[in-house]
Amino acid sequence: MKQPYHSNTLKVKALGIDTYRENNIYMLIDCDICRSEGFTALTRIVVHHNGKSIIATLNVVHSELLQENEGGLSDIALKRLDVKDGDLITVSHLKPIESLSDVRAKMYHKKIDEAAYYRIINDITNGLYSDIEIAAFITACAGDNLDLDEITWITRAMIDSGSKLEWDEKIILDKHSVGGLPGNRTTPIVVPIIAASGLTIPKTSSRAITSPAGTADTMETITTVNLSIEKIKEVVNKEGGCFAWGRLAKLSPADDILISIEKALDIDSAGQMIASVLSKKVAAGSTHVVIEIPFGETAKVRTHDEALKLQYYFKVIGDAIKLNVEVLITDGSQPVGKGIGPSLEAMDVLSVLRNQHDAPSDLKEKALMIAGALLELSGKIEKGKGVSEARQILESGKAYAKFKKICFAQGGITEPEFAEYKTEIKSEIAGIVTGIDNRKLAKVAKLAGAPHDPSAGIYFNSPIGTKVEKGQTLFSIYAESEGELQYAIDYLESVSPIIKIV
Numbered sequence: 001m002k003q004p005y006h007s008n009t010l011k012v013k014a015l016g017i018d019t020y021r022e023n024n025i026y027m028l029i030d031c032d033i034c035r036s037e038g039f040t041a042l043t044r045i046v047v048h049h050n051g052k053s054i055i056a057t058l059n060v061v062h063s064e065l066l067q068e069n070e071g072g073l074s075d076i077a078l079k080r081l082d083v084k085d086g087d088l089i090t091v092s093h094l095k096p097i098e099s100l101s102d103v104r105a106k107m108y109h110k111k112i113d114e115a116a117y118y119r120i121i122n123d124i125t126n127g128l129y130s131d132i133e134i135a136a137f138i139t140a141c142a143g144d145n146l147d148l149d150e151i152t153w154i155t156r157a158m159i160d161s162g163s164k165l166e167w168d169e170k171i172i173l174d175k176h177s178v179g180g181l182p183g184n185r186t187t188p189i190v191v192p193i194i195a196a197s198g199l200t201i202p203k204t205s206s207r208a209i210t211s212p213a214g215t216a217d218t219m220e221t222i223t224t225v226n227l228s229i230e231k232i233k234e235v236v237n238k239e240g241g242c243f244a245w246g247r248l249a250k251l252s253p254a255d256d257i258l259i260s261i262e263k264a265l266d267i268d269s270a271g272q273m274i275a276s277v278l279s280k281k282v283a284a285g286s287t288h289v290v291i292e293i294p295f296g297e298t299a300k301v302r303t304h305d306e307a308l309k310l311q312y313y314f315k316v317i318g319d320a321i322k323l324n325v326e327v328l329i330t331d332g333s334q335p336v337g338k339g340i341g342p343s344l345e346a347m348d349v350l351s352v353l354r355n356q357h358d359a360p361s362d363l364k365e366k367a368l369m370i371a372g373a374l375l376e377l378s379g380k381i382e383k384g385k386g387v388s389e390a391r392q393i394l395e396s397g398k399a400y401a402k403f404k405k406i407c408f409a410q411g412g413i414t415e416p417e418f419a420e421y422k423t424e425i426k427s428e429i430a431g432i433v434t435g436i437d438n439r440k441l442a443k444v445a446k447l448a449g450a451p452h453d454p455s456a457g458i459y460f461n462s463p464i465g466t467k468v469e470k471g472q473t474l475f476s477i478y479a480e481s482e483g484e485l486q487y488a489i490d491y492l493e494s495v496s497p498i499i500k501i502v
Contacts, residue, residue, distance in 0.1 A: 008033040010071030012078075012087045019074040021260055022131050023047075023056035025091070026065070026072030033091065034060065044130055047073075048090045049081050055094060055127050080127075099123045100133060106140040114153040121157035125254045134261045138272065146271030148313065152320045154272065158279035159321070162253040163229055165202060165285035167236075173201045173374050174286040176277050178293050178310065179211055179268070180300025182442045182460070183337035183360075185345040186292075187215045188222075188243060189352050189367035192403035193393050194374055195241035201374075202236045204246035204284050206256070206276075209263045212445035212457055216245040217342040218349065221454050224411030235409045242406060251283035252276075268300065274313055281323060288324040290373045292366075294332030298438040301332065326377050328370065334436045334464050337363035341450035341457015343416035344478070350416075353400040362463070368394065419448075419455035419478040421485045425492065426471050427501060433466045433474075435500035444477060444498070448488040453480040462499055474499050 010033070015026060025047055027034055039045065043058040056077055066072055071089060073081070083089060099119035102112050120137060123129055129137070146154070175190055187203060194201040205215035205225075216225050227235065227244040229251075235242040247256040255276045262268055281289050291314050294300075295307040311327040318325030337348040337360040351359035352367065371393075372386030381389050393399050407413045441458065449456030455478060462474040479485035492498070 008037070008092070009088055009090050011069050012083050012085060012089055013066060013070045013072045014078055014085050015065070015072040015074070017072075017074045019076060021076060021257070022074070023054050023077040023080065023127070024059055024074035025056040025077065026059050026061050028066050028068060029060040029062055031068055037093065044094045046092050046094050047071075047077070047081060048092070049083050049087060052081055054080050057130050094128075097123055097128050103133070103137045103140060106145070107136065109145060111147065111150065114156070117150065117153040118157045118160075121154065121161050121254045124257055125161045131261055131264075134257065135265060138258060138261055138265065138267060138269070141272055142267055142269035144270075148316055151271045151274050151313065152317050154275040155279050155317060155321060158252045158254050158275055159282045162250045162283060164283050165229065165232065165251070167200060167202070167285045169200045170287070171199065171378050172285050172287045173199055173289070173378060174203060174281050174284065175290045175370055175374060176281070176292070178273060178277070178291070178300060179209075180438065181294050181296075181332050182212065182335040182340040182438055182445065182458070183345060183348065183363065184294070184335070184366070185213070185215065185218050185337060185339075185349055186363065186367040186370055188219055188346075188349040188403070189363070189394070189399070190371045190374065191241045191243060192353065192399040192406060193367070193371040193390050195239060195406065196393050196398040196402040197375060197380065197389070199240065199375075199378055199380060200236060201241040202232060202244075202284055202286075203242060204232070204244045204251055204280060206246060206259055206280075208451045209259055209268050210266050212340050212442050212450035213342045213345050214451065215243070217451040217454070218345045219243040220245075221343045221346045221414070221416040222350070223407040223413055227410060231410075235406065239402065239406045239409050241402070242410065246280055246284075252279040255279055270310060270313075274310070274317060278314070278317060278321060278323060278325075282321055286323065288374070288377045289318070289326070290370055290377060291325060291327045292330055292370060293327060294330045296332030296334070296438065298436070298440075299332030304329070324377065326373055328373060330366065332438070335438065335441065335460050336360075336366055338460050339457065340441065340445045340460060341448070341455070341478070343418065343455040344457045344459055346416040353394070353403050355395055355397065355400070364394075417455050419453065419457075419480045421479045421482055422476055423485060423489060424473045424476045427462075427468045427474050428470065429501055430470045431468060431501040433462050433464050433468065433499055434502050436464060437498045440495055440498045441475075444488045444492060447484065447491050448477050448479040449481070449484040453484070456480050456484065468501060
């Protein structure tokens, strides 16, 4: 960004304020710069230091926190601008962001063209948008406000917004679940099965958006997932697969920015979800991808018709960006596995990979189904024999051996643990479990602290069809503090039963 013609100088003061990913600057309301430039609270301004520039949101100060010539910066702004206490910065007006007119057009349900989406995504990636402006874009695209063309354009723009991985192999595999089910942590099982078969699967994953855990959150309780592009290449070239957090590798970086706001809004709209998923796959160098769409009354995708529509969209947009996509529509009526939350889901994963007798069979079978589909999609295994091949790799111990090698290549292995505080939720009646509210169950796990507290969450042991007695434990809640455990209990007491027993 070029130095503007008009700027003003301030001395940096580090205030120790964590604003997550939002750059904030703090100035006295009656300082000369605010008065002369007409800066007011929430004005977006450009901050410069030694050739670097960031866009920051202004917060005005009425107290003695700052002196006349000082400008306070949030932690992330200090880091991005590479400044410390006492350094000099200059501030100036931000020129109008032209792409915001495209966002406003979309807010009024107008179709905007491919160039508009490129402008928006580039400006978001370059830090020109505030969180409020990003939220406006996300909500403008929510619901059914994006057609197939627009989803394709956003996907392409997001692919081009960051780095791309390139591989020597002609076939690069990947998988993704659209989510909405507690548990369902198949990726750490699928990846070593595929890698052990001799195929390549450089798996990059996101952290949780609206769930109690994402694959990156879960795997981080076992091994290092903050891998650079260079480290991803090293691990994959050595072992055939990896478990990496996509954000650090800067693959489709606009997607990570959008996800951080979607998480705060608790929104995961279909169009942007498709763009998010497929852009990450192409950026990671994938050629063949299996997408799982669970549907159920309290899943993210509610009906079979919705699942079919998503299946069609994934296939069409995959074709448009030259990605071979296979879509599996699965049962989303209840959690998969026993653990809900990073550490608890990691325990499930390890039990399946280690072929323990008490490993959750539903998680195992779903992982085998997905791995089998990938083996068949690659052409390595003929149609109808993928699952049996995947099962042989898993049950022979080859998958666990490969899993350990990948983890050691990434930095080592640790064992996940239960949180210190626990309470058991018991059935008040005898009967048979006939239904489960996935959304409420996930919220209990989040209120208990997941995913930011890795060992918090739920251990679930009452799937549909379970015969229970009065006083039998339906699930256990784990938390890292008594306060968070109580939050979860209070919520349970305020809502209708999560588990339906008749």
